[in-house]
Ligand SMILES: Nc1ncnc2c1ncn2[C@@H]1O[C@H](COP(=O)(O)OP(=O)(O)OP(=O)(O)O)[C@@H](O)[C@H]1O
């Protein structure tokens with residue numbers, strides 16, 4: 311990628327600088343500044359509709375797929391604005407992988423689910439080895455090593471989600487984005503995925519949207535609390551903004567903002 | 580005991596409603612078995628009517644091109660060849676064209692309005708009666724393509740398919756008019772099945788860094804394949820059975836030629852042409868040809884379903 315802006319601060323891998331995102335004329339989030347540290351797990355929390363998914367999708371240009379979605383401001387990845395005209399969004403998505411809220415394996419075999427992404431990204435090594443190591447990292451190997459040729463859809467919901475994580479790991483991204491990856495899962499699968507995340511933290515930076523406070527508390531180093539308010543100049547409802555961003559401990563123990571306190575104690579959301 | 584009995588009676592459901600249920604169920608059963616009975620009836624009639632010809636000419640009927648009511652000699656090879664070659668070649672042209680159009684109008688290459696307009700035009704194409712298309716083929720398409728046919732013959736005459744001087748009625752014109760008729764079928768069904776592919780599959784592909792083309796060809800199309808194949812089969816049935824437009828343009832000649840540029844015949848056009856004045860063993864031979872047509876489409880159907888099972892992605 312092209313270097314356009316040298317960020318001096320070390321181990322900041324991704325940063326949002328004055329980012330506002332709109333759907334058509336409706337502004338969903340406004341003026342977000344946020345730095346994501348390398349090797350950290352950062353959670354994005356906040357009430358429904360405040361723009362967490364919108365922000366997350368903007369980090370690897372998945373928003374490009376939504377026809378009327380537009381972004382102002384800069385998103386710096388490794389010092390490069392990923393919205394620069396010269397940047398190839400496909401390369402961005404390869405280096406910043408995404409796991410979606412609904413498990414979405416390809417309707418192919420378990421093996422092929424992982425091999426497919428690796429292959430299109432030019433992986434030339436030992437595919438069997440890659441499949442195994444990816445499945446191991448996603449804590450799924452033991453459960454499916456004997457049925458790698460079965461359809462990805464033959465797995466349970468939790469296993470499918472771990473397959474999707476494995477698939478993302480296989481393309482060796484630097485950052486993994488997760489949008490409520492456990493919201494369709496039972497508590498045991500959820501714990502498994504959280505363990506997986508702890509494991510992944512050694513090699514990857516993870517940014518996760520979650521509605522589960524306990525989960526944010528358990529897995530993340532940093533927490534960003536988003537909120538939505540009615541702006542005076544706004545004519546189209548609530549606009550999301552980053553209300554507070556700090557270490558997870560601080561957010562949950564001694565938040566600066568009153569709304570943060572109210573949200574984490576369950577007063578709204 | 581009292582309590583148990585209440586389960587047998589529902590205060591809200593009166594006897595009459597239950598009876599209507601039963602009546603509805605039985606009517607539906609009778610009506611739907613009609614379909615099966617009619618189908619069986621058709622097959623039986625065609626089979627028994629063709630029996631005389633079948634016992635006289637046997638399988639030789641399928642490989643000879645003699646069709647002479649005076650001498651009572653019948654062979655349907657020309658018509659069988661014509662049917663197969665026109666339907667397969669027209670499909671061969673239609674599939675990429677139709678699926679391509681469907682991809683174009685389901686992806687966002689151009690603004691939605693443009694896509695919708697193109698889509699509805701394609702569908703309107705299906706509303707044109709085939710006799711009108713036949714007229715159009717005679718008066719517009721044939722003169723338009725004449726020079727092209729001559730070119731084909733001059734430069735590719737060494738290929739048997741183009742080995743004769745083009746005539747003003749020929750099989751290639753029939754193929755082209757069939758393309759016009761099949762295009763709306765393939766396009767609209769392919770579009771519907773592409774639209775039905777869950778959005779999350781597209782996200783999945785983009786999310787691991789697949790390009791748009793990779794996504795379309797490796798994920799979306801395979802996932803929509805069984806639907807698209809259904810459309811193709813429907814189109815194939817149409818191509819094999821299409822009578823009016825083909826009869827008008829194909830030249831209706833039983834003289835066999837490999838060349839598409841000379842007049843040809845299809846089973847359907849032969850039936851339409853000859854049933855009026857046929858009698859005796861000619862009628863039986865026509866039924867034999869009809870029977871062959873039914874077997875052909877059955878075989879193709881089975882083959883296509885096997886193909887779909889093998890290659891489609893199930894989600
Ligand atoms: N594709 C879209 N087109 C138009 N508006 C959208 C679209 N996606 C989201 N929005 C709007 O943007 C705002 C933020 O949505 P977003 O999905 O980012 O919220 P969220 O914080 O992820 O909510 P949740 O917790 O319920 O998932 C909402 O008001 C929503 O209506």
Ligand SMILES: [Mg+2]
Pocket residue numbers: 362363364489519
């Ligand atoms: Mg969301």
